[in-house]
Amino acid sequence: MNHLTKCSVFIELYLFENSDTRAAIGTGFTVKTNNGDNFLITNWHCVTGRNPETNEQLSTNGVVDPERMDIHFLKRGSLNEWMIKTIRLRDENGRIFYIEHPKGQEIDVVAIKLENYIDIDIYNMWEGNIVDNIDMDITDTCSIVGFPKGISTAGKFPIWKIGHIASEFELNHDNKPMFLIDASTREGMSGSPVYCVRNKFASIGGEMMTGTDSISRFLGVYAGRVGNDIEIGRVFKAECIEQILINYYNNINPYRFTGNNLNYNMR
Incomplete structure (x- = not known):
């Protein structure tokens, strides 16, 4: 099984901490x-x-600022059993427990620090044979690994959907660290990782390389379509995660972590 398949998890949002009705x-x-x-x-x-x-609500049911998130993780040592872990997103005073980018909601990516659970397996995306310098160009294929309309396979494993790079990868779309993809994505896929996967052949640093195993480049975080009537999606670039985590640790201890010594990708 591809390691990256085990890194994407299905999330459910609930308006209130004790609610039984799923909001998103x-x-x-x-x-x-x-x-x-x-x-x-x-x-x-x-x-x-x-x-x-715009800060306006996205859904027609009026649900904003959910208090609870349920996450489906693989049970420790299993590939066919899942356990739900509940995360509190905010308290009754509106204090949030997720970590925003230094630029706030302008960057549509957040991180949530997880507890050290002993009964589930948490898979590190950076251990999925990730290579940073695979060359990318317009029309190259990419994979969005998530849950379109909540669909999963063999329990709660994600679906791999294929798209293509639709804007110049080195440039920033809309003056943000973001690029566009052409893909038939659907609701439920927001928050999905986007990869470039190369099997045996890859252009790295302008040179064609060969190997026996597939390699992947993490491109960013899928953040929804540009509009409902066009299948063009937004992807915030991989660098946004590093910026969120460095800022988080610097706020805890400004003298301990820097961009040079926070090896957030474990390589």
Whole structure:
């Protein structure tokens, strides 16, 4: 099984901490820093129910600022049993427990620090044979690994959907660290990781390389479509995660972590 399949997790949002009625669904994925901390990565709009550009509610049911998130993790040592872990997103005073980007909701990505659970397995995305320098170009294929309309396979494993790079990868769309993809994505996929997967052949640093195993490049976090009538999606670039985590640790201890010594990708 591809390691990256085990990194994407199905998330369910509930308006109130003790609510039985699900308000929204989405996707998240897990990463680990070199000090052993595990984080769930997803979209800002998933944990708020708000449009990050206008701050208006996204759903027609009026649900905004959910208090609770349920996450489906694989049970420790199993590939066919799942356990739900509940995360509190905010308290009664509105204090949030997720970690925003230094630029706030302008960057539609958040991190949630996870507890050290003993009964589930948390898979580190950075251990999925990730290579940073696979060359990317317009029309190259990419994979979005999430839960379209909540659909999963063999329990709660995600669906791999294929898209193509639709804007120049080195440039920033809309003056944000973001690029566009052409893909038939659907609701429920917000927060999905986006990868470039190469089997045996890859252009790395301008040179064609060969190997026996597939390699992947983490491209960023899928953050929804540009509009409902066009299958163009937004992806916030991988660097946004590093910026969130460095800022988080600097706020805890400004003298301990820097961009040079926080090896957030465990490599």
